Amino acid sequence: MIKNILKGIHAYTGTFKLINKLGLWKYFGVPMAISFFTAVLIGFTAWGLGDNLGAYISKIWFWEWGSETFRTLGNFIGALLIIALGLILYRHIVMALSAPFMSPVSEKIEKHLFATTHLHRNTTNAEQLWRGIRINVRNLLMELLLTIPIILIGFIPIIGIVSPVLLFLVQSYYAGFGNMDYTLERHYKYSESIQFVKKNRGLAIGNGMIFMLMLLIPVVGIILVLPLSVTAASTETLKVLETAKSIQK
Secondary structure, three states: OHHHHHHHHHOOOOHHHHHHHHOOHHHHHHHHHHHHHHHHHHHHHHHHHHHHHHHHHHOOOOOOOOHHHHHHHHHHHHHHHHHHHHHHHHHHHHHHHHHHHHHHHHHHHHHHHHOOOOOOOOOOHHHHHHHHHHHHHHHHHHHHHHHHHHHHHOOOOOHHHHHHHHHHHHHHHHHHHHHHHHHHHHHOOHHHHHHHHHHOHHHHHHHHHHHHHHOOOOOHHHHHHHHHHHHHHHHHHHHHHHHHHHHHO
């Protein structure tokens, strides 16, 4: 697991060079715009709803004493919940809508690395979009099922210290999952792709870790996160697929 996580992280080295060499920037224009405007929309929504959610949470405290402190705490928790859910929604919206633009990127990387001319599963843009929506809706629901109890664990003294770490790992896994599927959609059907990522979850986590950390970089991170993460995920996923083919032979 740790070895594969490190592989997923290391795959980011040389991504700029590969993108420039293959002339891939033209494919990232629309996804970068989608990423930027989705982030802005969710950011403003979080700003507007944070206080409202905080006020609702503060109503749990019925007593006069400590009410101001609990209101402040409620506002903080509300903002934290909005941001956490906003990040989840951001990733899945952007990844789903970017599918038709990311698949050609992965295809060109595959042709460059392994000189292949076979398209495997020759899908249309509409099919790629539907596949992206289907995968990301499924991942969104799974991620929410894991995220909600992890956030609740965060309120438990001592044990709660692991909550941020678990949240980061869960979000990293599903971010890497989405990036890997741009390659897997040409090779595997929906259910087969899910099984592939489960077997290679370390690669998904490693790729997703850098993805999540890049989102912390104002503006630049949001714009560059898809080009770099998709390129890194494609190269490493293709290596695993090629190794599997060699073993089968």
